[in-house]
Amino acid sequence: MVQASLSLLVNKLRTRTALSPAAEAAILDLPFTRRIYDSPAYIVRDGSTDLGQCGLIVSGFAFRQKLTVEGARQIVSVHMRGDLLDLQHLFLKYADHNIQALTRLEILNIERAALQDLILRHPSVGTAMWIDLLVDASIYRTWITNVGRRDARTRVAHLLCEFAVRLKAAGLGDGGSCSLPMTQEQIGDAVGLTSVHVNRTLKALERDGVIQRSKRDISFTDWQLVRRVGDFSASYLHLDQTSTAGESVLQTGR
Amino acid sequence: MVQASLSLLVNKLRTRTALSPAAEAAILDLPFTRRIYDSPAYIVRDGSTDLGQCGLIVSGFAFRQKLTVEGARQIVSVHMRGDLLDLQHLFLKYADHNIQALTRLEILNIERAALQDLILRHPSVGTAMWIDLLVDASIYRTWITNVGRRDARTRVAHLLCEFAVRLKAAGLGDGGSCSLPMTQEQIGDAVGLTSVHVNRTLKALERDGVIQRSKRDISFTDWQLVRRVGDFSASYLHLDQTSTAGESVLQTGR
């Protein structure tokens, strides 16, 4: 049970780079505490200097978010099972954004000091986390591009594609759907639109046969079509970091 | 002369975390080659697997950029003296964006292997670079927010504020101006607007006394005013990582 949780971290880091057996053992030996958050709970607050823990998501979803003076909210990333939340703050003095639970969230907290120590002792772990950071940065760049230069239809479709691929990579979906627990307002906050316009956009995508919806579940029958509509190529997710061949989670189109 | 160049890297990393004398010496001993790029030259191309070098900017400016299928361009970051360009790709198999020279650019190329080795031998260097990565990520998050949730006036002012602060931190400006060698089209590509609208926005900011312009130089007399107009707080730049007190490059307003 205990092992099962930290092995999630091992598996995650393994997708980033090869780990030595000693490193894997050391990860499984990390001390941790378990914690549950309920939906709108803050896990980290912007400006907080209390960054002693690093959270690993075991189940549920979380998102990072920033607010403008006007009170507008921008979701800058969404995280799921296997993601490390506080790598982004591991060496910083204070948080520069908020992290919030999107759903009921099961977190495994690891002491910052233990993690820093682990990285020192096992460089491959440091490398894996470094790569994780790089992938996050790549996603940020893609989101800037998405929000800055694509129209509503493309933006929303792109987001759906990203989630479908990431959910599958996290072992949570089949790649052809995304049962994302986001409200339309939250989707809007992620792609820089209003909830009203997200609603119209989703309806249009459904009308055009690009997506199917039932409740909050969104699915695709024609992956190539969604990809095209969303101007999506999965390469920025760097899911093939460790694979030698070109086997990929989904056809990425690069 | 040779030392003078790599000492730029030492100084840069020192702003991220304390370095051991041995680490500093090791940095100064890194083998490198110098290279000049002229303005629209590509330094790294999206998809490239040729990521053997890591470039340090000695003089000039560079930017990262992504293109959509529609051919629209989004500039996702701008870099200046002291910035490390390829930390973003150091452990990845291929580039996920383009890096281009914004001006004539003097780069100091360090072998990826030498850098990886340095990080292994001197953990403080790894930490400093890690922090550098974290700050880049923080800037990305801020840009997503800027592009996704602010109006044109605020967006442009925010960008100008960021550059003023970063230029000063890089020893290139007085904090009250930014002589940025960007065309209005490039500014537009950075904030998700058209060049025409950037032009109108800059004129409006000038008319309202927020900025002054002569040629491409933009300056502020009233920093607090620009900050307010741009909804800017410098905290996301984490410039006070190593300072113990609250001394800051500019009044950051947090």
Next chain:
DNA sequence: CGAAAACTTGACCCAACTCAACGAACGTGG
């Protein structure tokens, strides 16, 4: 079962875009 939250839909509006023309600055070669 009832209240609150989320989703829909319509009518109207406006910030930013497009297109287009022109002027200013810049660099390059003769």
Next chain:
DNA sequence: CCACGTTCGTTGAGTTGGGTCAAGTTTTCG
């Protein structure tokens, strides 16, 4: 150092994608 082509900046007129407001309707959940 000047002529000239090219890039960059400026401005106007008209258009539009997405926002706002507001009133339902449906879903969710205690």
